[in-house]
Amino acid sequence: MAVVAHAAPFARAERFEASPAASDPPIVKWTIIGISLVFFATFLLLPLLAVFAEAFRKGWQAYIHAVVEPDTLASIRLTLLAAAVAVPLNVIFGIAAAWTISKHDFRGKQFLITLIDLPFSVSPVIAGLIYILVFGAQGWLGPWLAAHDIKIVFAVPGILLATIFVTVPFVARELIPLMQSQGRDEEEAALVLGASGWQTFTHVTLPNIKWGLLYGVILCNARAMGEFGAVSVVSGHIRGSTNTMPLQVEILYNEYNFAAAFAVASLLALLAIVTLVLKTFVEWRAGIQTHEPEAP
Amino acid sequence: MTAKVRRVLPGFGLSMGITISYLSLIVLIPLSAVFIKSATLGWTDFWHVATTPRVVASYRLSFGASLIAAAINVVFGLLLAWSLVRYNFPGRRVVDALVDLPFALPTAVAGIALTAIYAPNGWLGAFLAKFGIKVAFTPLGVLIALIFIGVPFVVRTVQPVLEDLDIEFEEAAASLGASRLQTIIKVVLPALAPALLTGFALAFARAVGEYGSVIFIAGNLPMISEITPLIIITKLEQYDYPGATAVAAVMLAVSFVLLLLINALQAWTARSSARLR
Numbered sequence: 001m002a003v004v005a006h007a008a009p010f011a012r013a014e015r016f017e018a019s020p021a022a023s024d025p026p027i028v029k030w031t032i033i034g035i036s037l038v039f040f041a042t043f044l045l046l047p048l049l050a051v052f053a054e055a056f057r058k059g060w061q062a063y064i065h066a067v068v069e070p071d072t073l074a075s076i077r078l079t080l081l082a083a084a085v086a087v088p089l090n091v092i093f094g095i096a097a098a099w100t101i102s103k104h105d106f107r108g109k110q111f112l113i114t115l116i117d118l119p120f121s122v123s124p125v126i127a128g129l130i131y132i133l134v135f136g137a138q139g140w141l142g143p144w145l146a147a148h149d150i151k152i153v154f155a156v157p158g159i160l161l162a163t164i165f166v167t168v169p170f171v172a173r174e175l176i177p178l179m180q181s182q183g184r185d186e187e188e189a190a191l192v193l194g195a196s197g198w199q200t201f202t203h204v205t206l207p208n209i210k211w212g213l214l215y216g217v218i219l220c221n222a223r224a225m226g227e228f229g230a231v232s233v234v235s236g237h238i239r240g241s242t243n244t245m246p247l248q249v250e251i252l253y254n255e256y257n258f259a260a261a262f263a264v265a266s267l268l269a270l271l272a273i274v275t276l277v278l279k280t281f282v283e284w285r286a287g288i289q290t291h292e293p294e295a296p
Numbered sequence: 297m298t299a300k301v302r303r304v305l306p307g308f309g310l311s312m313g314i315t316i317s318y319l320s321l322i323v324l325i326p327l328s329a330v331f332i333k334s335a336t337l338g339w340t341d342f343w344h345v346a347t348t349p350r351v352v353a354s355y356r357l358s359f360g361a362s363l364i365a366a367a368i369n370v371v372f373g374l375l376l377a378w379s380l381v382r383y384n385f386p387g388r389r390v391v392d393a394l395v396d397l398p399f400a401l402p403t404a405v406a407g408i409a410l411t412a413i414y415a416p417n418g419w420l421g422a423f424l425a426k427f428g429i430k431v432a433f434t435p436l437g438v439l440i441a442l443i444f445i446g447v448p449f450v451v452r453t454v455q456p457v458l459e460d461l462d463i464e465f466e467e468a469a470a471s472l473g474a475s476r477l478q479t480i481i482k483v484v485l486p487a488l489a490p491a492l493l494t495g496f497a498l499a500f501a502r503a504v505g506e507y508g509s510v511i512f513i514a515g516n517l518p519m520i521s522e523i524t525p526l527i528i529i530t531k532l533e534q535y536d537y538p539g540a541t542a543v544a545a546v547m548l549a550v551s552f553v554l555l556l557l558i559n560a561l562q563a564w565t566a567r568s569s570a571r572l573r
Contacts, residue, residue, distance in 0.1 A: 013383055021463070043444050044444070051405060097311070097314075100312045103305045103308075104308045106312075114559060115324070118555070123506075125525040125526075126544045133541065161322070165322055201307070246508070272405075280389075
């Protein structure tokens with residue numbers, strides 16, 4: 001369940017600190033900041049630093065060696081594949097869902113929005129379990145799949161399905177509020193002026209939502225590459241074949257190969273940092289855009 | 297007068313079709329399997345499987361630790377959000393960006409990192425060991441992991457409300473003779489209450505189902521530090537599909553109730569912050 005939260009402009013604190021009624025004495029201010037920063041450092045900063053410290057404990061050579069190991073490279077390829085499948089599908093779904101919800105009126109709209117959010121409130125373990133219940137040997141389609149020699153769970157398709165499930169809401173929940181707030185006037189004007197539906201979408205809607213779309217894609221991609229619980233259930237843990245990077249981290253860790261586990265983990269931590277930098281950049285760009293004076 | 301719905305914009309059929317088919321195939325039909333499979337168990341078997349002592353102990357840990365973690369996050373999340381919105385301090389932008397780390401960092405990575413920190417020879421574990429406090433491989437470790445993943449939920453729900461809270465409310469309270477503490481308790485905190493409660497519920501809901509960041513640090517001792525999602529995995533690995541499904545059905549039911557509650561809370565937050573603007 002991600003919170004739709006876009007960092008606010010940074011010029012606000014001065015406004016509060018300038019007002020005698022809303023500013024706190026320095027001792028209160030620095031105590032609160034102090035407690036906040038200790039909490040922040042203990043729970044957020046320290047784990048991030050620990051990943052890199054542990055990864056390089058045995059030096060660069062061991063690090064490189066752990067990363068270029070064939071099973072690890074195979075896990076990197078599978079992780080990239082999972083993201084390459086899940087992200088575009090969820091972009092198409094997200095745009096379709098947001099277009100339906102924001103540009104049309106129908107009954108049960110709020111219910112549909114709740115359904116789209118559903119995967120966020122389901123435990124990742126259950127997200128994996130449901131595909132075993134459908135496609136597993138004892139599942140609904142199990143006998144039919146076995147008869148046709150198709151393998152879905154404990155194979156790559158299961159991993160792709162589980163990844164898609166946990167990332168369903170990311171793009172849609174960014175676009176729905178954005179497109180709702182933008183209204184329908186611009187699209188209606190384009191249609192009146194003779195644009196086709198598709199032209200209206202590509203020339204009017206898409207430029208309006210590009211930052212929101214990018215924001216959703218960044219978050220969707222991070223989750224797709226980092227998902228652990230759901231893919232763990234459906235993967236079957238076959239080395240070099242059905243292991244994604246997070247699963248490879250687990251296997252190496254459980255083999256007490258800590259340096260290698262943290263080396264692979266550090267690549268994922270790097271992905272997290274890149275995600276946060278891109279996210280902050282998009283928030284900044286989108287923030288700039290909303291502050292531009294509107295055309296009369 | 298009846299407002300006739302006029303569909304001016306095209307693509308309703310196509311976009312609605314894609315939305316409904318995709319949701320049904322990926323989410324709704326597979327999820328329904330949990331309830332349909334549990335129904336085949338029969339009520340007595342279901343109740344028996346879902347309430348064995350080991351499973352009940354896992355509910356107690358999962359829900360108990362999630363409640364405590366969410367409560368701790370409300371306190372520190374509020375302080376962190378307050379610092380980010382109200383004060384200028386060096387490094388504020390970096391702190392603000394890193395608050396979302398638990399969303400971006402894969403849970404397995406968080407799990408092994410927290411274990412490394414809190415293990416008896418870890419950075420904080422060694423320090424705490426001097427006082428006889430053991431964190432890793434105990435229920436306390438579960439709590440630490442659940443605090444980690446819950447941080448952004450509280451901060452990111454409180455932050456926008458705090459930013460929108462008009463400064464005039466505090467100025468009015470001060471000009472009417474309220475002390476700063478009275479203003480905070482009687483004016484600011486009530487305005488933040490819906491957001492704090494929403495953040496609490498979101499952090500709690502996420503923590504209940506959390507798996508990746510917990511299993512490495514928990515130690516996973518049956519009856520002591522075994523969370524409910526792990527019970528499901530263990531049952532699956534023993535090919536006890538009905539058992540896994542029954543426990544999953546209990547968790548799903550709780551998740552649905554929480555989802556409805558969160559929706560109501562978010563609506564309340566939106567209404568009350570609109571009133572205060």
